[in-house]
Amino acid sequence: MPTETQKLRILVCGHFLRETRAIVTSGDFPDVEVRSYALDCGHPQLSESVSARIAKAGGSSGEVVLMVAGCLPGTFDTQGRIPAFFRIHRVEQCFTLLADSCLIDELMLEGAYILTPGWLSGWRSRLSRWGFDQATARTFFAESAKRLVLLDTGVDNRSADALEEFSEYIERPHQTITVGLDHYRMVLTRIIQDWRLEKMSHALEASAVLTSRKQADEAMFLDVLTGLTHLSTESEAADRILGLFDMLFAPRRMVYASVQDGHVTDCRAQPLPAPEILECQDWIDSPKELDQDSGGRQGFFLRFTFHDELLGLLKVDELAFPERRIEYYNLAASIAQVCGLAISNARMYQNLQHQAITDSLTGLFNRGYLFERAAQEFERANRYDHFLAALMIDIDFFKNINDTYGHHVGDEVLIEVAHCIRDELRAIDICGRYGGEEFVVILPETGSEMTLQVAERIRLKIEGLDLASGNRQLKVTVSIGVAVMDGDCHSLEALLQRSDRALYAAKESGRNRVSAWPGN
Secondary structure, eight states: OOOTTOOEEEEEEGGGHHHHHHHHHHTTOTTEEEEEEOOOTTOOOOOHHHHHHHHHHHOSSSEEEEEEOTTSOGGGGGTTOSOTTEEEEEOSSGGGGTSOHHHHHHHHHTTEEEEOHHHHTTHHHHHHHTTOOHHHHHHHHHHHOSEEEEEEOSSOTTHHHHHHHHHHHHTOOEEEEEOOSHHHHHHHHHHHHHHHHHHHHHHHHHHHHHOGGGHHHHHHHHHHHHHHTTOOSHHHHHHHHHHHHHHHHOOSEEEEEEEETTEEEEEEEESSOOOOHHHHHHHHHSGGGGSTTTTGGGOEEEEEEETTEEEEEEEEESOSSGGGHHHHHHHHHHHHHHHHHHHHHHHHHHHHHHHHHBOTTTOSBOHHHHHHHHHHHHHHHHHHTOOEEEEEEEETTHHHHHHHHOHHHHHHHHHHHHHHHHHTSOTTOEEEEEETTEEEEEEETOOHHHHHHHHHHHHHHHHTOOEEETTEEEOOOEEEEEEEOOTTOOSHHHHHHHHHHHHHHHHHTTSSSEEEOTTO
16 A cells, blocks of 8 residues: 555546545545646647646646546647656546446437536636627537537536526537446546555565565565456455465465455355355454464464455465464565455455446446447347347336325335346346336347246236335336347347337337237
8 A cells, every 4th residue: 555655646627626536535545636627628728838737736746647538639648748757547538437438429429518517517607718608609509519418427416507507598408317426436446546556566676675685575575466456356366365375385274254344255265165154254253363373383364454444364274384384474464465455456346347337226237238238149149040039118107106206206116126127037138227217128048928928027026016105005017018139130229129119009008018019
């Protein structure tokens, strides 16, 4: 972990300042600070004065990551106008910091003018700096934008009002897409963790140079760090840690226990089998068990921590050279900090990956990842001439539920419906929230008859939900459109369009029913 004097400054456009600060202040980033630089979107004049202001905002020394988007040309970081200690993190479109590039590309192709809360908060002054009055602004946006789209990150509760005012001012329709901070958090976390690991690598390298007596050990630390730097799962980290300690100490047996909030959640051993989780939990519940001498003369316990949080335990038994146990323990303790960081990184990356692909309310796949997985299945079915089916599911009269009972009840309905859908599917099936109250299910290797059976089971399960709001019982039903891929269906979009048309037929026929695309 970098020391307190080793700070990372993240320098961002002022339009993203609040989002960046919200992520950094809410995470485990005490070694990171955030600053902003000011540029007018659409007018990135790369004068010496602008470059000087950016350099000044970053400070005169230390490590700085400059977040640069397409508003600055690619030659900016090669013209020598910013200090050498600046690192450049470049994205083609700044909006891809907040949302998946597929969504941004789709919106731009549709002619949307994309807005962020930071830009929108000062829209009047920005139009004034561009030289627009209301008449010229309306002319400009009428020619360049079909609608306004706000990527709402949730950091400014006035964004909705500002969007309404801006939309009325320039006479353009508007839309809000709630993106939150998960995508941007994953980008920033990867940047910060890479910086931390590089700093630790430099520190260990310097230590190896200064302490020739321990050169072999320090070289081993560098190898450890290299191996642990980019692990994506805790399982990978645990296996790598067990392999490392096996190589260093050659014990006959080791046990790794994963700890979260003081509870052992998983354990593995080398060689197998692993002990029961309750046995490992006793190590935590009995403090004496974790004393370094509790392993007897043949081994020792080792804690893996990060920011004083216990993340894992390692029990090393029956050392090949027990007379060197104290020496081995001291060496193991010096490596433990790197192992703790690797475990923390892996968990954070797993959590961020999960957040990036799931809908935060229902827990199903979000729209972007749903389409990615669905496209893979369509390609496979098309290549090998296999069955593939799609269900389009819509909650009947959902707007009435929100209007009558409130949006909190509407959210509960969405959650319960999502559970019902997931319960009726196989592990290989793909299910996601398509948008609003609509869901899409992709069924690999499933023909017409089986698809209709699955759809009917889902409809009946939802119809049987027992929901209540206050003293009133709440009845929930869904309409489902079914389509199965055939020789005339040449794209995923075509398959989904068929299921959408079948859904429309189910709605027209009275709702709370399943309707199939003609010919299935």
